[in-house]
Amino acid sequence: MERVYIFDTTLRDGEQSPGVSLNVKEKLQIARQLVKLGVDVIEAGFPVASPGDFAAVAEIAKNVRGARICALARANFGDIDRAWEALREAEAPRIHTFIATSDIHLRHKLRMSREQVLEAAREAVRRARRYTDDVEFSAEDASRSDTDFLCQVLAVAIEAGATVLNIPDTVGYAVPEEFGELIRTIREKTPGIEKVTISVHCHNDLGLAVANTLAAIKNGARQAEVTINGIGERAGNAALEELVMGLYARRPLYGMITGIRTEEIYRTSKLVAALTGMTVQPNKAIVGKNAFAHESGIHQDGVLKERTTYEIIDPTVIGIPKSTLVLGKHSGRHAFKTRLAELGYSLSEEELNTAFARFKELCDRKKTITDDDLLALVEEEMGRVAPTYELHYLHISSGTTIVPTATVGLKVGESLVEEAACGNGPVDAIYKAIDKITGIKCTLESYGIDAVTGGKDAVGSVTVRVKNEKGKTFLGRGLSTDVLEASARAYIDALNKMAVDVNGPRIEP
Numbered sequence: 001m002e003r004v005y006i007f008d009t010t011l012r013d014g015e016q017s018p019g020v021s022l023n024v025k026e027k028l029q030i031a032r033q034l035v036k037l038g039v040d041v042i043e044a045g046f047p048v049a050s051p052g053d054f055a056a057v058a059e060i061a062k063n064v065r066g067a068r069i070c071a072l073a074r075a076n077f078g079d080i081d082r083a084w085e086a087l088r089e090a091e092a093p094r095i096h097t098f099i100a101t102s103d104i105h106l107r108h109k110l111r112m113s114r115e116q117v118l119e120a121a122r123e124a125v126r127r128a129r130r131y132t133d134d135v136e137f138s139a140e141d142a143s144r145s146d147t148d149f150l151c152q153v154l155a156v157a158i159e160a161g162a163t164v165l166n167i168p169d170t171v172g173y174a175v176p177e178e179f180g181e182l183i184r185t186i187r188e189k190t191p192g193i194e195k196v197t198i199s200v201h202c203h204n205d206l207g208l209a210v211a212n213t214l215a216a217i218k219n220g221a222r223q224a225e226v227t228i229n230g231i232g233e234r235a236g237n238a239a240l241e242e243l244v245m246g247l248y249a250r251r252p253l254y255g256m257i258t259g260i261r262t263e264e265i266y267r268t269s270k271l272v273a274a275l276t277g278m279t280v281q282p283n284k285a286i287v288g289k290n291a292f293a294h295e296s297g298i299h300q301d302g303v304l305k306e307r308t309t310y311e312i313i314d315p316t317v318i319g320i321p322k323s324t325l326v327l328g329k330h331s332g333r334h335a336f337k338t339r340l341a342e343l344g345y346s347l348s349e350e351e352l353n354t355a356f357a358r359f360k361e362l363c364d365r366k367k368t369i370t371d372d373d374l375l376a377l378v379e380e381e382m383g384r385v386a387p388t389y390e391l392h393y394l395h396i397s398s399g400t401t402i403v404p405t406a407t408v409g410l411k412v413g414e415s416l417v418e419e420a421a422c423g424n425g426p427v428d429a430i431y432k433a434i435d436k437i438t439g440i441k442c443t444l445e446s447y448g449i450d451a452v453t454g455g456k457d458a459v460g461s462v463t464v465r466v467k468n469e470k471g472k473t474f475l476g477r478g479l480s481t482d483v484l485e486a487s488a489r490a491y492i493d494a495l496n497k498m499a500v501d502v503n504g505p506r507i508e509p
């Protein structure tokens, strides 16, 4: 199968996203992760742009191995010399030089004639070839350029020694049929094109960057310039994860492979989002929070019966452990029952129906239904029972210079049972003392604390989730103005439910 080379420009075009500025350390961290991801080329920056950009390219060139390191330069000697200065310690350096070829850019921006652009392209590539035999040439705004002139510039670049020719859709103006056609025409009309790799660089102004890149690949492009999460100038660039997974999910259609280790995609996306501050929209393809979350009952039922009914990609392939079933007003019984089973509850048909009806009522009142909401709902369904353990007293000794110690007195039936224990903190000490009294083996799954009322004398509400040896989860809640007492009460509440569950027949583990 043929290979498409992945040229990642997160650190160059991605950093051109308004509001994004990465320091050298952050760029190095991303570059290392890009190597783990398996990209072929890392465009590390535009060295002439600033001393910081120069330093970042130089650091990456010096320290990062396992991918080609590329630096951008305009078609002038100053930029190219500076790019090489930054790249000189790279194991596999590439100079990427560019000049616009559209009449709009020539007339208004460059104020150059076509002849001058041809000359500048030739001289720039030659200059870059003095330093390295890996030279990429880009015809900026190629998709709005006169095709004959574009092919002429490309031929000059090939003649001067370019090894990769990049065809950018700089302003995201192209549509797939047209862009694919452009690549085919370039292949037909440019002398020497068979000696070089054709690359594309698509922007997302019409939301078509990935579609255009795919169309180009169908027509002979073999390098795709992309960014993580699709960040980049204006509406961004083609997203690496979407392109790679498009080629992966539709492999029979494209017949292409990449060197990307797909299981690193999600981790890379998270890292780039965290360091750039560009949060990923929830409905973003592949890496958005909702990309593998199913909310509606019919879909959830389908996925529970067979994942592929509603998922075209197995989330583990991109490094997400599993898809999620979001419980909400659109959910159905199958998903509700499955989540309860995961929490350790197996309800009779009748109990399930009543609990489900109450769940739907709750969904109309509350946007997000948490596991704690579900546990509270089911436990209420089980009905309240007389507690096995009751807090009689609590004494805590804690501070910055002593080992936290708790003495707890619990009423167990008619007797008062007392125990003391030390812990990492006062709550740990209390829970250890209670464990000594009850002898119940369990693990604390979660502990949360909230202020029920405002002010310094607020009532604290502690919620704990405790799992028994059979893997069943119990929710405990405790209220007090003393948060340590609230912690003890919450734990005892959960243990009381556990004790009833062990002795009572109502709900099977």
Ligand SMILES: CC(=O)SCCNC(=O)CCNC(=O)[C@H](O)C(C)(C)COP(=O)(O)OP(=O)(O)OC[C@H]1O[C@@H](n2cnc3c(N)ncnc32)[C@H](O)[C@@H]1OP(=O)(O)O
Binding pocket: 013, 016, 046, 048, 049, 050, 073, 074, 075, 076, 098, 099, 100, 109, 110, 111, 140, 170, 233
């Ligand atoms: C499509 C793209 O994404 S291209 C990459 C865009 N990225 C960036 O621009 C980020 C980094 N840029 C910068 O830091 C600055 O713009 C610099 C350092 C490159 C240049 O700064 P300045 O010298 O102050 O020039 P300024 O940015 O105002 O104008 C650009 C100049 O480069 C010229 N130019 C633009 N593209 C090219 C090119 N490919 N080759 C040669 N000259 C070019 C313009 O015509 C203009 O020249 P002029 O000053 O003679 O009118």
Ligand SMILES: CC(C)C(=O)C(=O)O
Binding pocket: 013, 098, 138, 139, 140, 141, 166, 168, 169, 170, 171, 201, 203
């Ligand atoms: C420099 C080139 C490749 C570019 O970023 C563009 O045209 O968008």
